[in-house]
Ligand SMILES: Nc1ncnc2c1ncn2[C@@H]1O[C@@H]2COP(=O)(O)O[C@H]3[C@@H](O)[C@H](n4cnc5c(N)ncnc54)O[C@@H]3COP(=O)(O)O[C@H]2[C@H]1O
């Protein structure tokens with residue numbers, strides 16, 4: 001019932017707000033995206049267009065696979081390729097009105113979820129860390 | 142009570158057994174480690190010594206940071222560096238006798254835990270996916 005209360009909480013109360021989320025644009029080059037990923041330390045981040053709509057996700061592994069050649073990694077080609085050409089277009093998303101229970105279900109297979117408002121605009125990131133922390137606090141009580 | 146039952150389950154019942162876990166040795170070169178990571182698609186994996194004791198974890202980002210130079214990424218140097226020289230020595234671990242509740246607490250900050258027996262030997266990997274899947278099934282009942 002403490003647990004029931006928790007799983008009914010809205011995802012907006014636990015998400016990282018959009019301005020604290022590392023992102024890239026579909027038109028950025030892969031060398032820029034790789035820099036953002038390695039500097040932030042994140043393995044994957046959302047790709048947002050100018051209208052703040054999530055168009056995909058970019059992962060360090062996707063970039064490395066894009067430059068792996070027969071003679072090693074062609075790092076110079078990173079500057080000639082865009083995020084859009086290698087990003088995963090499967091967006092892990094959840095509506096801002098949804099509850100934690102829905103988030104737990106979706107996060108079995110997704111390390112993060114892009115929270116979107118009614119207009120489909122990106123408003124924040126919900127992470128497994130936030131969800132597990134909330135569940136753990138519930139169990140402790 | 143369904144939940145209580147779940148959180149008291151032993152971690153061994155939910156872990157991926159050792160022979161199904163991608164790993165590298167501390168003496169492998171970074172180009173081998175990068176290949177294992179990009180081929181498996183995992184962002185981080187355990188580093189095991191010959192005695193099957195976990196010595197650290199290796200992440201794609203750690204490798205990329207190790208070759209980032211003023212003139213771009215020096216991919217040739219990957220062959221001259223070992224996993225041991227860049228791995229994180231902070232091992233996310235849990236004893237095989239522990240329960241899910243302990244695992245949930247540790248996984249707030251760790252995407253996976255190395256399950257170890259009494260001799261400190263690696264026996265399996267517990268993932269956030271396994272834990273969230275179990276919790277979700279508990280909530281549904
Ligand atoms: N700088 C840091 N400080 C402290 N702990 C760190 C950290 N970077 C990573 N971690 C830990 O490692 C987990 C996996 O990070 P990863 O980057 O693979 O996977 C992350 C990343 O892909 C994404 N993410 C998290 N925060 C983000 C942010 N502010 N901006 C963009 N993406 C983010 O969500 C995934 C899940 O994040 P979650 O927090 O559940 O889980 C994180 C967190 O527990």
Ligand SMILES: Nc1ncnc2c1ncn2[C@@H]1O[C@@H]2COP(=O)(O)O[C@H]3[C@@H](O)[C@H](n4cnc5c(N)ncnc54)O[C@@H]3COP(=O)(O)O[C@H]2[C@H]1O
Nearest residue numbers: 109110111161162163182183184185186252253268269270
């Ligand atoms: N080949 C694949 N097929 C289906 N889904 C995939 C996948 N690769 C990754 N995922 C999904 O992405 C999540 C994060 O993967 P990541 O490689 O960053 O982070 C992984 C990785 O660092 C490690 N890991 C998982 N399975 C492993 C294995 N068999 N061997 C070595 N490390 C493993 O544990 C972390 C958490 O794994 P978890 O399953 O909770 O969470 C995984 C899973 O939900």
